Amino acid sequence: MxxxxxxxxxxxxxxxxxxxxxxxxxxxxxxxxxxxxxxxxxxxxxxxxxxxxxxxxxxxxxxxxxxxxxxxxxxxxxxxxxxxxxxxxxxxxxxxxxxxxxxxxxxxxxxxxxxxxxxxxxxxxxxxxxxxxxxxxxxxxxxxxxxxxxxxxxxxxKMEDRPRRRHEVTFQCKINQGESFRFLSRPGTFSYGQFDAGSRALCEVMSLRPGQNVVDLGCGCGTNGIYASKITGPEGKITFVDSNLRALDLTKLNAEANGLTNFETIATSSVSGPDLIPQSFDIALANPPYFANHSIALLFIQRSFELLKRSGSFFMVTKQPNEMVELMTQVGYVVEGAETRGYTVLMHRGPAARDDMGATTEPDEEDQ
Ligand SMILES: C[S@@+](CC[C@H](N)C(=O)[O-])C[C@H]1O[C@@H](n2cnc3c(N)ncnc32)[C@H](O)[C@@H]1O
Structure with a gap:
């Protein structure tokens, strides 16, 4: 029908x-x-x-x-x-x-x-x-x-009182055969009740080092930054950014429950604020929403470029690689891609990520 x-x-x-x-x-x-x-x-x-x-x-x-x-x-x-x-x-x-x-x-x-x-x-x-x-x-x-x-x-x-009842689901996942993580999720946030396949693709491809300063753009319930923190360790720092206040509450709960000690959550719809200092991050991560004519993806691309150190790396997962490569190139990124799980992880790799990952795609002419 x-x-x-x-x-x-x-x-x-x-x-x-x-x-x-x-x-x-x-x-x-x-x-x-x-x-x-x-x-x-x-x-x-x-x-x-x-x-x-x-x-x-x-x-x-x-x-x-x-x-x-x-x-x-x-x-x-x-x-x-x-x-x-x-x-x-x-x-x-x-x-x-x-x-x-x-x-x-x-x-x-x-x-x-x-x-x-x-x-x-x-x-x-x-x-x-x-x-x-x-x-x-x-x-x-x-x-x-x-x-x-x-x-x-x-x-x-309303006739009589009733106790508060919260809707929430905890999900568990293993990434790259490593340790198991538990994440609390609530309705209205991404992703509710399950580990997102795009987020998994991003976590499997991204390359990090101990001590790095990471910004997780549009963090949802915090999965990507929390996984990143297991590599960056106690000397590293994770800054979680989202416009959804419920998502940020969950990120805080999940970060604490997963043992993060050096992290911050920032509520903003424009990826701006006094703690988001230009050229201060080693790594930016994004799994943006692709509604509203890609305007949020573009915001994350532009702001990550401004927030990253010159030697920094940007990792973004997408199902629309052609459009996203164009947007990333326009702001000045040199873009490579890795395909996995039906997604493409687009990346601009700084020197550290290049050393750690080796070649991911055919080098372009300039690299030869
Ligand atoms: C597709 S979800 C990804 C969540 C999580 N990073 C993951 O991979 O599972 C995109 C996130 O971007 C956030 N978002 C949307 N518009 C935003 C904006 N203007 N500023 C900051 N975050 C935004 C949403 O609230 C949502 O949590």
């Missing part, structure tokens, strides 16, 4: 029944910046607290709210329940194709931001949404469902 075409919540007027149920103080949970602005534009109450997990989305939302003159506040936290039990209503705008586990996690955490008889509202772009009715019934006992314009609006009321 053909999948129904999903509408964009940013392009339609929110259901009247939804707008009538909004009571201040109220929260808007997740949603793309344009979905949130569209909702608040029509809402009778505009002084919402808008929850986001990722700085990049939060900054875009902040700008759009300002441009639309909407007096809402943006809060970025690793966990939604850190907002406290302060809200009479909360509207969740789930991503159209978002992960199921994140949706159930947000429902669980959302319960704990409601005040005594607060209402939890969900506006989903799925017609006849099949996930939320059952999931909300489990938490709130009762759920009301309303279909409108190809979207589903659901609401429930």
């Amino acid at each position: 053909a999948k129904p075409k999903l509408v964009s919540l940013s392009k339609i007027y929110p259901p009247k029944t939804l707008l009538e149920r909004i009571r201040p103080p109220f929260a808007v949970i997740m949603g793309s910046p344009s979905d949130v602005v569209n909702l608040l534009h029509s809402s009778p109450h505009k002084e919402a607290v808008c929850y986001q997990m990722d700085l990049f989305q939060a900054e875009r939302l902040q700008q759009m709210l300002q441009d639309a003159n909407i007096p809402a506040q943006v809060r970025v936290e690793a966990d939604l329940w850190d907002l406290g039990p302060n809200f009479a209503s909360a509207v969740y705008l789930p991503a159209r194709s978002g992960e199921r586990e994140l949706k159930t996690d947000i429902l669980e955490q959302g319960f704990h931001i409601l005040n005594a008889s607060g209402q939890f509202l969900v506006w989903s772009a799925q017609p006849n949404d099949s996930l939320f009715p059952e999931a909300m019934k489990k938490i709130y006992k009762k759920v009301h469902i309303h279909q409108e314009q190809g979207t589903t609006f659901l609401w429930s009321q």
